[in-house]
Amino acid sequence: MRDAHAxxxxxxxxxxxxxxxxxxxxxxxxxxxxxxxxxxxxxxxRPPRDEYLLTEAGRDFLPVLFAIGAWGxxxxxxxKVTKFFDxxxxxxxxxxxxxxxxxxxxGTRPIRIVMPE
Numbered sequence: 794m795r796d797a798h799a800x801x802x803x804x805x806x807x808x809x810x811x812x813x814x815x816x817x818x819x820x821x822x823x824x825x826x827x828x829x830x831x832x833x834x835x836x837x838x839r840p841p842r843d844e845y846l847l848t849e850a851g852r853d854f855l856p857v858l859f860a861i862g863a864w865g866x867x868x869x870x871x872x873k874v875t876k877f878f879d880x881x882x883x884x885x886x887x888x889x890x891x892x893x894x895x896x897x898x899x900g901t902r903p904i905r906i907v908m909p910e
Contacts, residue, residue, distance in 0.1 A: 795875060797831060798855050802844040830854060859888030 796810050808818050822845055825831045830851040836844050858877075865874050877886040890899040 794830065794851065794854055795858060797845065797847050797851060798858070802846055859886065860890050863888050
């Protein structure tokens, strides 16, 4: 999902970026397509080639990636941590999850959980 948000769409691009076996990548792309995060679209018939494009659900996942990245930088700083940069300004994105209703950062105010009936 990270690479799709960075503009990668083709199998070979994902494979080069991720450095994983083709069978594993095929399985991951298939799962993300089945879950509605990516859409598979044919761009060449001879030879048959497909590209993988973000769906609305996939695009809506970007803030989740940012939140996971922020958590990892804070609590798992010992390993490799992916960083996100604004493509126009070049500055690192320091994502914060905000409650739209109150404007408060999520996690700074008490919450109440309501389970569906």
